[in-house]
Amino acid sequence: MSLLKRDIIRHMANKRIKFPVEIVDIPGAILTHAQRAAAMDAALASLAAEGRLIRGKYLGCPPIKASRAPKKR
Amino acid sequence: MESRAGRSLTSVFINCPFTEDYASLFEAMTFTVLACGYLPRSALEKGDSGEVRMDKITRLIKASLYSIHDLSAVELDATNHLPRFNMPFELGLTLGLKAAGGDHSNHVVLILERHKYTCQKCLSDISGQDLQAHGGEVDRMISQVRNWLRTETGRDLPGPKQIGEAFRNFRATLPLSCDRAGISREDVPFPELVSMQLRFLSSANHSG
Numbered sequence: 001m002s003l004l005k006r007d008i009i010r011h012m013a014n015k016r017i018k019f020p021v022e023i024v025d026i027p028g029a030i031l032t033h034a035q036r037a038a039a040m041d042a043a044l045a046s047l048a049a050e051g052r053l054i055r056g057k058y059l060g061c062p063p064i065k066a067s068r069a070p071k072k073r
Numbered sequence: 074m075e076s077r078a079g080r081s082l083t084s085v086f087i088n089c090p091f092t093e094d095y096a097s098l099f100e101a102m103t104f105t106v107l108a109c110g111y112l113p114r115s116a117l118e119k120g121d122s123g124e125v126r127m128d129k130i131t132r133l134i135k136a137s138l139y140s141i142h143d144l145s146a147v148e149l150d151a152t153n154h155l156p157r158f159n160m161p162f163e164l165g166l167t168l169g170l171k172a173a174g175g176d177h178s179n180h181v182v183l184i185l186e187r188h189k190y191t192c193q194k195c196l197s198d199i200s201g202q203d204l205q206a207h208g209g210e211v212d213r214m215i216s217q218v219r220n221w222l223r224t225e226t227g228r229d230l231p232g233p234k235q236i237g238e239a240f241r242n243f244r245a246t247l248p249l250s251c252d253r254a255g256i257s258r259e260d261v262p263f264p265e266l267v268s269m270q271l272r273f274l275s276s277a278n279h280s281g
Contacts, residue, residue: 017278019231019239020110021271028119028264031254036272039254043246044276 085222086133086140087115088163089185095145101211101240102141104270105218108236110228111139117263134167138180139225141218142167145187145209147195161196183221185214212237243273 023033031039047053085106089099103113114133116126134140142164146157164184170177184199186192189206192199205221207213216233223230250269251258261269 018235019108019274019278021107021274021278023271023275024112026264026268026271028262029268030256030262030265031268033272035254036268040246040250040269040272040276042253043249046249047246 083111084114084137084139085111086137086167087113088140088160088167089143090146090157090160091117092146092150097211097244098143098145098207098209098214100244100266100270101214102143102218103267104240104243104274105215105236106141106222107267107270108239108274109219109222109230111222113267115263119262119264130163131166131170134163134170134180135177139183139222140167140180141183141185141221143185143207144192144196144204145185145207147192148187156195164199181225183218185217211240215240239274239277242277243270246273 029036044053087099087102087106089095089102091099103115106113114137116130116133118133142160144160144164146160149156164182167180167182171180171182184192184202184204186204186206187209189204191206192204205217207217212233215237219230219233219236222228247261247269248258251261256265
């Protein structure tokens with residue numbers, strides 16, 4: 001059984017994980033797993049040090065603007 | 074997981090505009106697909122430069138059980154004052170493969186547009202299809218993609234609100250992550266974007 005399927009079943013069974021994902025190699029990615037993990041962990045640590053990260057929630061997330069239809073003449 | 078035809082049962086082909094004003098919707102779409110346990114595939118994937126683009130798109134569609142087609146860009150663009158035909162063309166290609174039967178007859182399609190009934194006016198052949206309108210809003214996009222996967226797969230998936238919150242968190246951390254990794258936030262290649270989203274979702278499973 002693949003890890004993905006196992007995770008989905010686990011997710012369905014007890015909701016202990018939020019998202020049924022596994023880390024897989026994406027062809028063409030420019031960073032190694034270690035580089036990516038280090039960059040993202042450093043970013044999280046930096047946000048936590050600034051007090052913007054509390055129990056996995058980020059304060060002051062900017063709203064995401066809706067994309068607009070192209071202007072017509 | 075692969076089907077008899079060699080298709081990945083978890084691959085979702087993404088057919089949408091790759092423009093700057095569509096970037097947040099595109100990122101929300103790929104993030105939602107990943108958060109539901111599926112893998113987004115796009116023509117932006119790095120491949121052999123010698124491969125003809127049309128062959129690459131056909132290969133990706135054939136390799137996926139699911140596909141999402143956003144026809145938002147049928148409206149005139151600000152630069153050339155012309156509609157983009159790539160998205161309807163690739164949708165036609167997908168529906169053609171599906172209609173031809175065989176291994177691709179069970180290909181599952183989600184068709185999106187910006188405003189309800191726009192496509193009925195400019196692509197009347199599609200009037201029998203059930204299109205979804207996202208209104209250019211990230212939350213609606215997330216909800217529509219997630220709910221479509223839930224309906225078509227019958228699997229228990231994270232809720233749209235949960236995915237939306239995680240997506241906002243991801244967007245908030247992405248500039249800093251890119252800065253630490255020495256890459257430009259404005260120019261993150263598609264495979265790296267998917268990898269970073271995947272890593273973020275995996276981390277979210279282990280945080281409060």
